Amino acid sequence: MKPDTFSFQLKLNPEDFLPATEEEKQSQVVMRESVSFWKDGMRRLVKNKVAMASIAVIILVMIFSFIVPAFYPYSYKQQIKGSNNLAPMEYSQQEQERIDAGEKVFPHIFGTDKMGRDYAIRVMMGSRISLLVGLIATGIILVIGSAYGSIAAFFGGWVDLIMMRIVDIIYTIPDILLIVLLSFALKAPLGSLKDVPGFGWVGVVGENLISIFVVFALLYWVGMARMVRSQILMLKESEYVTAARALGVGNGKIIRKHLLTNCIGTLIVTTTLQIPSSIFTESFLSFLGMGVAVPLPSLGSLASDAINGMNTYPYLLFIPALLISLIILSFNLLGDGLRDAFDPKLKN
Amino acid sequence: MLKYIAKRIGLAVVTIWAVATITFFLMNMVPGGPFLSEKAISPQATAALEAKYGLDKPLLQQYFTYLTDALHGDFGDSLKQRGRTVTSIILMKFPVSARVGGVSVLTALLIGIPLGCIAALKRGKFLDSLISVVATCGIAVPGFVICTVLLYFLGVNLKLLPTMGLNSPKHYVMPVMALSFYPTAYIMRLMRSSMLDVLGQDYMRTAKAKGVSGFMSLFKHALRNAVLPVITYVGPMLAYTVTGSFVVEKIFTIPGLGGEFITAISGRDYTLIMGTTIFLATLIVLMNVAVDIVYKIVDPRIQLK
Numbered sequence: 001m002k003p004d005t006f007s008f009q010l011k012l013n014p015e016d017f018l019p020a021t022e023e024e025k026q027s028q029v030v031m032r033e034s035v036s037f038w039k040d041g042m043r044r045l046v047k048n049k050v051a052m053a054s055i056a057v058i059i060l061v062m063i064f065s066f067i068v069p070a071f072y073p074y075s076y077k078q079q080i081k082g083s084n085n086l087a088p089m090e091y092s093q094q095e096q097e098r099i100d101a102g103e104k105v106f107p108h109i110f111g112t113d114k115m116g117r118d119y120a121i122r123v124m125m126g127s128r129i130s131l132l133v134g135l136i137a138t139g140i141i142l143v144i145g146s147a148y149g150s151i152a153a154f155f156g157g158w159v160d161l162i163m164m165r166i167v168d169i170i171y172t173i174p175d176i177l178l179i180v181l182l183s184f185a186l187k188a189p190l191g192s193l194k195d196v197p198g199f200g201w202v203g204v205v206g207e208n209l210i211s212i213f214v215v216f217a218l219l220y221w222v223g224m225a226r227m228v229r230s231q232i233l234m235l236k237e238s239e240y241v242t243a244a245r246a247l248g249v250g251n252g253k254i255i256r257k258h259l260l261t262n263c264i265g266t267l268i269v270t271t272t273l274q275i276p277s278s279i280f281t282e283s284f285l286s287f288l289g290m291g292v293a294v295p296l297p298s299l300g301s302l303a304s305d306a307i308n309g310m311n312t313y314p315y316l317l318f319i320p321a322l323l324i325s326l327i328i329l330s331f332n333l334l335g336d337g338l339r340d341a342f343d344p345k346l347k348n
Numbered sequence: 349m350l351k352y353i354a355k356r357i358g359l360a361v362v363t364i365w366a367v368a369t370i371t372f373f374l375m376n377m378v379p380g381g382p383f384l385s386e387k388a389i390s391p392q393a394t395a396a397l398e399a400k401y402g403l404d405k406p407l408l409q410q411y412f413t414y415l416t417d418a419l420h421g422d423f424g425d426s427l428k429q430r431g432r433t434v435t436s437i438i439l440m441k442f443p444v445s446a447r448v449g450g451v452s453v454l455t456a457l458l459i460g461i462p463l464g465c466i467a468a469l470k471r472g473k474f475l476d477s478l479i480s481v482v483a484t485c486g487i488a489v490p491g492f493v494i495c496t497v498l499l500y501f502l503g504v505n506l507k508l509l510p511t512m513g514l515n516s517p518k519h520y521v522m523p524v525m526a527l528s529f530y531p532t533a534y535i536m537r538l539m540r541s542s543m544l545d546v547l548g549q550d551y552m553r554t555a556k557a558k559g560v561s562g563f564m565s566l567f568k569h570a571l572r573n574a575v576l577p578v579i580t581y582v583g584p585m586l587a588y589t590v591t592g593s594f595v596v597e598k599i600f601t602i603p604g605l606g607g608e609f610i611t612a613i614s615g616r617d618y619t620l621i622m623g624t625t626i627f628l629a630t631l632i633v634l635m636n637v638a639v640d641i642v643y644k645i646v647d648p649r650i651q652l653k
Contacts, residue, residue: 165359165362165363168363169363169366169367169370171632172363172364172629172632172633173367173370173371173625173629174609174625174628174629176594176610176613177371177609177613177621177625178374180610180613180614181374181375181377181378181613184378185374185377185378276488280490283492284490284491284492284595287492287595288594288595288610300492303492303496307496307599310496310500310504311500314500317496317500321490321493321496324490324493325485325488325489325490325493328489329484329485329488329489332484332487332488333484
């Protein structure tokens, strides 16, 4: 029958109402494997060349600061007599004599400082300290910030009001004031703690470094707390939270199992971007002479020590300065890459 | 609006009081005092000095005396710099830091906002990549590195610029470059991302469809909305920058408030610590209130509660 184009009658084809065959049913089944959040994010991250390059740089710096020093022939506090202020790859007179006598002498790749210490190993140890401070401080910030922010957002009302007011106050206290005051205040108790058995590590780490951690734990979590709070304020209205509550799940478990796991993308990104800012702060404090205790070097204190001899030995300043910029840069770029990969808002 | 401002200022006063209280007790918890470092001083003289400044009284009494005096505008005498009041020290040092800081913030805004806009408008082009790379590197380099590199190349090697003090406009160049480096890079990134956000909005397309010229739509519609995050950042940043950066002041030997603050802390100059802390806290809190009010003016959609 020819279809009548001018007719308003609905013309149905009886064939459309036949049951589907097995073959047709098969074509409707989605064969693609479901992609989990991690897989999806990692896939996008691996495609990001800049992020992968920064991961490579970070791993390289980590190898140089954690593994290479164990095999390095010099130690970071060993003062080699007669080898003061050597230029990179230069040998002192005594070392030259030993080479002439057929002995093998490991070269000072970055030269030596004015105390005759090999600079390459000091830079490696310095980046180890800087990385450790960055990672540990960020860990502290992550725990305190996410706990505080999620509690404030979850309970809301006056709890939120008071908790966020405290955050505002902490935000206003000059950080340098607290750091100096705390490092003075903690010096005596930590000094006596050092002699208690089992707490010998306090002396190795140094009172200053511990007070830096305390300050991070007291001050710098506020940014993280604000971030987590804004996320949880949104998430707590979700149906699954209502469902969990209807099933009788406790508040603590809802926060841990449902809310925090659902803002994991934001947490990863904020944490990764917090690491360079912690390293930044540590280097700044060490530069002011309030960081790690001598003879332990950090990249900031190495740069600070080198400033006075800047005209004659500029490489002593530029090597740690360059390295710290490189570390911070790669963590920043990695954070940006992670944001592109894991932030659900940027998915399309 | 007025009610909102009154409420915000009330909260600001509470914040300043809390900061002052925390600082006061923390400062007094720290062992050592302002008169301990002078070796040739006898115990009697120390006691006399402490009595003169009221440091022998119980801590709570000191605290209330200080608060009462501060409310009357009297921040006391400096304990270390004899014969000078805290107010006079702040009034002398603050303008120095404020001039350098103010010029730096202005520089950061004048460079950061246009470059961020250009990057967003030329998205994906060479200029965008160039600006983004510069901005990313800019936030990765610590301030002291910038200072020392500038000092080494421009000051010592090329001898183009003076390295110490603040006597002529030429003296400002390096400290301002060092201070504005990070904020400029940060504003560029902020501006770029918020501009991209705004350019994708429906009202931009509507404006174009209505035949608004490119220039007008850019300034009236895009820029006004895109600049909001920058305002949030600039408020507190301005407060921190005008009160002086310790690193920059140390390296370029600038007699500013930032350096004074550090000296006060390490010398336990209690009154000066309190004075500068309250000053800084007031500035930051006021900046935050100002940011919220500017927000309201720039963006009428925002309801102040």
